[in-house]
Amino acid sequence: MKAILQPLSCAILLAASALAGAADLTLRVDDVKSAQGNLMVSVFDSAASFMRKPVANAIVPAVAGATTVMLKDLPAGSYAIAIFHDANSNGKMDKNLVGIPTEDYAFSNNAVGQMGPPSFESARLELPAAGGVAIVSLR
Secondary structure (H helix, E strand, O other), rough: HHHHHHHHHHHHHHHHHHHHEEEEEEEEEEEEEOOOOOEEEEEOOOOOOOOOOEEEEEEEEOOOOEEEEEEEEEEEEEEEEEEEEEOOOOOOOOOOOOOOOOOOOEEHHHHOOOOOOOOHHHEEEEEEEOEEEEEEEOO
């Protein structure tokens, strides 16, 4: 019995120490035009994964004016965030016939791309171990 409990205790301690290094990011999204639908938030931790494979996602009901999104338990480090207002709640970013988004969107640092999303570097923000706050404006 003691041999079973010891590895289990180690696993619990490792999990607890991993969470102890986790930080929370409070994201305030301004210029939300309506309370219809949801804000879809994706968090990326590298240029290689940017706009491909998020490390975290959040879906929160839109609040006209400003909406606050809490992203919990992220390891301290560099991140880029992409947000869009899924006003019609269809779960995807709507685009016109030539591929231009028809729903409002934003990136961390209010980064803007040319003919597509911005680079990871221009949207990159640093999340310290104590947590942080980021503010973006939908366009």
